[in-house]
Amino acid sequence: MQVAVAGGHGKIALRLTRLLSVRGDSVRSLIRNPDHADDVRAAGGEPVVCDLESASDEEVATAVGPVDAVVFAAGAGPGSGSERKETMDYGGAAKLIAAAKANGVPRYVIVSSMGADPNAPGDDTFAAYSRAKGRADAELEASGLDYTIVRPGRLTDEPGTGLVRIGEKVGRGEVSRDDVAATLVAVLDEPGTVGKKFELVGGDVPVDEAVASA
Numbered sequence: 780m781q782v783a784v785a786g787g788h789g790k791i792a793l794r795l796t797r798l799l800s801v802r803g804d805s806v807r808s809l810i811r812n813p814d815h816a817d818d819v820r821a822a823g824g825e826p827v828v829c830d831l832e833s834a835s836d837e838e839v840a841t842a843v844g845p846v847d848a849v850v851f852a853a854g855a856g857p858g859s860g861s862e863r864k865e866t867m868d869y870g871g872a873a874k875l876i877a878a879a880k881a882n883g884v885p886r887y888v889i890v891s892s893m894g895a896d897p898n899a900p901g902d903d904t905f906a907a908y909s910r911a912k913g914r915a916d917a918e919l920e921a922s923g924l925d926y927t928i929v930r931p932g933r934l935t936d937e938p939g940t941g942l943v944r945i946g947e948k949v950g951r952g953e954v955s956r957d958d959v960a961a962t963l964v965a966v967l968d969e970p971g972t973v974g975k976k977f978e979l980v981g982g983d984v985p986v987d988e989a990v991a992s993a
Contacts, residue, residue: 786853
């Protein structure tokens with residue numbers, strides 16, 4: 780499988796790249812900072828410099844290339860303001876949707892957020908983040924692509940357990956980035972997740988089993 784990962788230097792993305800490359804898949808990692816290229820190569824990916832915020836739709840499509848699937852694991856990150864939530868968490872995802880369509884890439888998996896809501900009330904940064912994520916999810920659902928929306932709970936850097944809980948609503952909880960990455964791999968492998976949206980936290984069900992039942 781050939782996969783393009785947006786936000787390729789992110790903590791989830793690097794873990795995903797390692798998992799995919801170890802089993803022989805090809806990963807094109809879209810990164811904004813060329814200084815991150817060596818980290819991507821060390822994880823087994825091919826770094827492609829592309830700033831999703833400033834690049835045109837055509838430039839993003841070129842960066843994505845002829846792949847089988849795309850994964851949006853990018854984001855404005857902690858400490859960023861409301862404007863960047865809009866341009867990155869929504870705008871970046873929207874540009875990747877356009878690139879997938881332009882390149883004939885059918886499969887799109889997005890790392891969203893528990894509580895994503897295009898109509899989230901409030902003027903604070905978290906509300907802006909929830910709206911941006913919600914708008915990205917809604918646009919993906921309407922895109923006609925074979926999508927899966929993964930909404931993890933609070934992310935941690937604890938070692939993965941390989942055990943998760945998945946459902947339409949699972950309640951607040953934590954999940955390790957290791958287990959999120961493993962879930963994304965399972966989602967890419969499982970055709971039954973196409974057209975599905977689910978929340979993800981740590982649990983007691985093996986990742987593959989949980990994804991298969993999603």
